[in-house]
Amino acid sequence: MELLYLLIELIVKCVVVFAGLMIVVAYLTWLERKVLGHIQVRMGPNRCGPYGLLQPFSDAVKAFFKEDLIPGRADKAVFVISPMICIIAAISIFAVIPFGNQFTIPGTNWVVKLRLADIDVGLLYIFGVASLGEYGIVLGGWSSGNKFGLAGSLRAAAQMISYEVALGLSIIGVIILSQSLRLTEIVSAQAGGFWNWNVWYQPVAFVLYIICGLAEINRTPFDMPEAESELACGFNIEYSSMKFALFFMAEYAHMVTMGALAVTLFWGGWQPPHPALGFIPGFIWFCIKLFVFLFFFIWQRGTYPRLRYDHIMQFGWKVLLPLTLVNLLITALIVALKG
Amino acid sequence: MIIPLLKGLKVTLGYFFSKPITTQYPEEKIPPAKRWRGIQYFEKDERGKTKCVACGLCMIVCPSQCIYIETAEDEEGRRYPSTYELDATRCIFCGFCEEACPVKAIFMGKNYEWVENNRNVYLMTTERLLEEKANNP
Numbered sequence: 001m002e003l004l005y006l007l008i009e010l011i012v013k014c015v016v017v018f019a020g021l022m023i024v025v026a027y028l029t030w031l032e033r034k035v036l037g038h039i040q041v042r043m044g045p046n047r048c049g050p051y052g053l054l055q056p057f058s059d060a061v062k063a064f065f066k067e068d069l070i071p072g073r074a075d076k077a078v079f080v081i082s083p084m085i086c087i088i089a090a091i092s093i094f095a096v097i098p099f100g101n102q103f104t105i106p107g108t109n110w111v112v113k114l115r116l117a118d119i120d121v122g123l124l125y126i127f128g129v130a131s132l133g134e135y136g137i138v139l140g141g142w143s144s145g146n147k148f149g150l151a152g153s154l155r156a157a158a159q160m161i162s163y164e165v166a167l168g169l170s171i172i173g174v175i176i177l178s179q180s181l182r183l184t185e186i187v188s189a190q191a192g193g194f195w196n197w198n199v200w201y202q203p204v205a206f207v208l209y210i211i212c213g214l215a216e217i218n219r220t221p222f223d224m225p226e227a228e229s230e231l232a233c234g235f236n237i238e239y240s241s242m243k244f245a246l247f248f249m250a251e252y253a254h255m256v257t258m259g260a261l262a263v264t265l266f267w268g269g270w271q272p273p274h275p276a277l278g279f280i281p282g283f284i285w286f287c288i289k290l291f292v293f294l295f296f297f298i299w300q301r302g303t304y305p306r307l308r309y310d311h312i313m314q315f316g317w318k319v320l321l322p323l324t325l326v327n328l329l330i331t332a333l334i335v336a337l338k339g
Numbered sequence: 340m341i342i343p344l345l346k347g348l349k350v351t352l353g354y355f356f357s358k359p360i361t362t363q364y365p366e367e368k369i370p371p372a373k374r375w376r377g378i379q380y381f382e383k384d385e386r387g388k389t390k391c392v393a394c395g396l397c398m399i400v401c402p403s404q405c406i407y408i409e410t411a412e413d414e415e416g417r418r419y420p421s422t423y424e425l426d427a428t429r430c431i432f433c434g435f436c437e438e439a440c441p442v443k444a445i446f447m448g449k450n451y452e453w454v455e456n457n458r459n460v461y462l463m464t465t466e467r468l469l470e471e472k473a474n475n476p
Contacts (some may be wrong), residue, residue, distance in 0.1 A: 035355065037359070038354070038355045038356075038359060039351045039354050039355045040354070041354055041357060041358075041359050041360050041361075042359050042360070042361045043359050043361045043363070046363075299348065299351065299352065299355070300348065302351050302355075303347045303348050303350075303351040304344070304347065
């Protein structure tokens, strides 16, 4: 009986997280267009429903009804698989993100933990799966048999290698502080008010994480793989219909994950900013913090122009990598000296 | 290096909270300019008919040759266009017809919204040109 309940709980949680993530992704596209619109002193989508709120659904319907093209020169199997790799990787990262503490179902003593899986190498899992998503982009660009797609995927590969290093190194400081790779333990180490959040102990790492994260999710100003003006959409140039929509969703799901990870590692996860505000459920706090990050990701997209390719590479290897190493060294030194 | 980036963020945030300057076209419209040349209309005389005397000057001056006139005389000996056809699909809205007209019969109107799904409708006759007057008070 216990096992059955556990199974039901797991399935319900999976469905809820998946549906929630999809809704967030759908409305993230709406939010992005709206925020970018207002930054550019225009309206953004406002024709579909009140404030354009039905826009994601009309986009989905449009994507379904478009013709699904596979170019003749494409490597068909890889061409079909690569959007799937992208979206699977982007969604499965969310399995380990803790988006709340736990609660007891009223009337029973059944405790529900608000995370899908609490594995003890959560961070390693995230980085492993996140890099897997890049394979989708690389293979998708390569298999379409298009020179722009190939250029896009080459850039994606180079960018991933350069920024993954700095991204991983920037997080090691947090791991040193919390002495754990388990995300729940990292969050509980930041309990007791906003002054305990890692962002105050690792400010440099936080900024570097945001920069590298933007590069990792191929977002402006680092959206080299799909640079519209040079590569005419890059890796997804030959994709249409739902395959393109899958790439699109993967990109936004990845963005949500990067934000959620930033919240978890640096902004205290589900912990309230002040112990006195503990009566508000942790899940709400998590959502608020996540929204702040998502807004920032969109806001900076509306602000910064795309960097040049060689500048990105130089910045990654000659600035970010040394900075993260120095930050890591200092953190390790201080922790070691304090004993 | 960081300060200019933050300044940029501040600028865009300022614009984010400012009011959009969009004019939402079908609901709100910007009035056309004072000398706007839109779809032509015919001025009526005191009998409610067209002022046009079918002199043919507009037909001659029209650069895109979109006007075709056949002349006739009524019982009082007054000349009038028995056929006046203005092909609005060919018209380039230069306004020469208005300038050439010696009796101030044809004018460039303010109307610029005219969509049909049949090309023949765009062939404006005398009656259609007189109707168009209603769009230009």
